[in-house]
Amino acid sequence: MAELGAEGTSYPPWVCSGPNTALSLCRSTDRAIQKNELVQLTLGARYMGYCGNMCRPFSIGKATATARKLIEVGLEAMQFALAAIRPGKRASDVFHGYYEILARHGFESFTLYGPAHGTGHSEVEGLWLAEKADFVIQPNMLFNIDIWLSDGQNGMRWEDGVLVTRDGLRELTSWRREIIEA
Numbered sequence: 001m002a003e004l005g006a007e008g009t010s011y012p013p014w015v016c017s018g019p020n021t022a023l024s025l026c027r028s029t030d031r032a033i034q035k036n037e038l039v040q041l042t043l044g045a046r047y048m049g050y051c052g053n054m055c056r057p058f059s060i061g062k063a064t065a066t067a068r069k070l071i072e073v074g075l076e077a078m079q080f081a082l083a084a085i086r087p088g089k090r091a092s093d094v095f096h097g098y099y100e101i102l103a104r105h106g107f108e109s110f111t112l113y114g115p116a117h118g119t120g121h122s123e124v125e126g127l128w129l130a131e132k133a134d135f136v137i138q139p140n141m142l143f144n145i146d147i148w149l150s151d152g153q154n155g156m157r158w159e160d161g162v163l164v165t166r167d168g169l170r171e172l173t174s175w176r177r178e179i180i181e182a
Helices: 018-022 065-084 091-104
Strands: 014-017 038-043 045-047 054-059 116-118 125-128 142-150 155-164 169-171
Touching (some): 014 018, 018 038, 038 065, 038 155, 054 065, 065 155
Antiparallel strands (some): 014 038, 038 054, 054 155, 116 125, 116 142
């Protein structure tokens, strides 16, 4: 990151596993990662004062069926948000499409917020793509697509930065959007 111009990390990297992933803002601990459990990696860079972020869920070994389902639904919601966030689109319409995906899988109560939030000088800031968000997405808006789901035992987050352009999106992070079982 430093070689490409970053001033440093945007905040401390997080590596959480097992039950520590169930919280929306999990923090690294000294807990040893166990085989076949969910792991959440979160890291980001600060560039010209702006915070970037990327989060990826994965498993060391085969993920449990419930953890894998969280990852799959989260990935489906991430792909939807990447396709739906466009200039001229109403923010609440993007939220409703995201919510429909969660409801189809019975996960509508597994999340705290909509599919994306603004980003810039802090980890999370407005604007939010939320149910009652009454704004139209415009070019030059900067969002983190932030798909967080938790069933109370496991949690996972897919997160990537995007810049809205005149014609669509410029993805600022995009590494390995796939089920990762190492």
